[in-house]
Amino acid sequence: ERIVVRGCALKEHIARITLRDVPNKPGVAANIFHTIASGNVVVDDIIQTISDDGQYAYIAFTIEYGDLADAKAIISKLCNKLDCYETYQMDLAKVSVVGIGMQMHTGVADQMFKALAKAQVNIQNITTSEIKISCLIDEAHGPRALRVVHDAFDLGGKGTLLPKK
Amino acid sequence: ERIVVRGCALKEHIARITLRDVPNKPGVAANIFHTIASGNVVVDDIIQTISDDGQYAYIAFTIEYGDLADAKAIISKLCNKLDCYETYQMDLAKVSVVGIGMQMHTGVADQMFKALAKAQVNIQNITTSEIKISCLIDEAHGPRALRVVHDAFDLGGKGTLLPKK
Ligand SMILES: C[C@@H](O)[C@H](N)C(=O)O
Ligand SMILES: C[C@@H](O)[C@H](N)C(=O)O
Numbered sequence: 001e002r003i004v005v006r007g008c009a010l011k012e013h014i015a016r017i018t019l020r021d022v023p024n025k026p027g028v029a030a031n032i033f034h035t036i037a038s039g040n041v042v043v044d045d046i047i048q049t050i051s052d053d054g055q056y057a058y059i060a061f062t063i064e065y066g067d068l069a070d071a072k073a074i075i076s077k078l079c080n081k082l083d084c085y086e087t088y089q090m091d092l093a094k095v096s097v098v099g100i101g102m103q104m105h106t107g108v109a110d111q112m113f114k115a116l117a118k119a120q121v122n123i124q125n126i127t128t129s130e131i132k133i134s135c136l137i138d139e140a141h142g143p144r145a146l147r148v149v150h151d152a153f154d155l156g157g158k159g160t161l162l163p164k165k
Numbered sequence: 166e167r168i169v170v171r172g173c174a175l176k177e178h179i180a181r182i183t184l185r186d187v188p189n190k191p192g193v194a195a196n197i198f199h200t201i202a203s204g205n206v207v208v209d210d211i212i213q214t215i216s217d218d219g220q221y222a223y224i225a226f227t228i229e230y231g232d233l234a235d236a237k238a239i240i241s242k243l244c245n246k247l248d249c250y251e252t253y254q255m256d257l258a259k260v261s262v263v264g265i266g267m268q269m270h271t272g273v274a275d276q277m278f279k280a281l282a283k284a285q286v287n288i289q290n291i292t293t294s295e296i297k298i299s300c301l302i303d304e305a306h307g308p309r310a311l312r313v314v315h316d317a318f319d320l321g322g323k324g325t326l327l328p329k330k
């Protein structure tokens with residue numbers, strides 16, 4: 001199937017919170033995101049992987065800078081209760097490629113990651129949806145990453161820079 | 166902003182491959198997904214988290230059952246070269262909620278995870294996009310998970326079961 005990459009985008013000023021050694025049992029994610037929702041913290045992306053033995057989960061989610069202080073207060077109490085721990089990372093940006101087509105991920109991932117590799121941009125997190133591949137990177141690499149990805153897919157005038165929220 | 170959940174879906178017969186202790190250096194993801202693309206393995210979702218000290222990455226991706234044999238041959242060679250290791254999980258399903266609206270993730274995640282928790286369904290992986298939250302679960306829980314999520318959002322006739330590809 002032909003891959004049609006329609007555009008790319010950059011979102012800046014992102015903070016990431018990662019909960020580590022989270023018990024991998026039913027109900028734990030509900031507890032975490034209910035607590036966060038009640039604290040009025042707006043969560044953008046959520047990524048969860050699990051440990052090799054299935055005992056623990058690692059849940060990373062991104063938020064706006066403005067919510068970081070509230071989030072930290074909520075998360076530290078939560079981690080005490082769940083016996084897990086949290087790490088924070090500021091100054092992140094998300095560079096995304098948007099396209100259409102089933103083979104989207106394998107073919108496009110190859111090209112997008114190659115463009116970032118050539119520009120020596122390290123990929124911290126990856127998430128995908130049917131029409132998009134997103135990478136969390138150091139904010140300092142943001143504009144350059146957008147440019148090299150834009151060029152890799154010959155987007156001409158189609159690339160966009162998302163408005164800073 | 167009002168959250169409008171439009172529907173939910175279930176995709177069955179999913180296999181997940183997780184690469185663990187992957188060196189977290191520029192170029193490594195490009196190498197991995199170029200190798201996979203050259204082997205004609207179609208990758209669906211990609212999820213990457215990184216270790217606390219930033220040394221290692223954990224990359225999980227889902228594929229169709231049909232590609233598993235080819236993928237195993239490619240991945241074991243790759244892991245030898247990169248000095249990382251891989252784990253496989255079959256019999257997975259992906260239950261998703263599709264909606265519209267910025268607060269989508271925080272409010273909807275809370276409700277979706279609560280519904281799965283009440284049904285004692287364990288969430289193995291989580292990925293989100295602007296309009297969707299997806300959870301990888303045991304395939305055995307698939308139909309039940311779809312039903313409880315469908316009911317939690319009062320979807321009436323809107324829920325869907327994706328065609329088995
Ligand atoms: C870690 C968390 O996602 C857990 N597995 C749950 O189902 O809630
Ligand atoms: C692990 C891998 O994603 C690495 N960080 C890279 O940029 O390629």
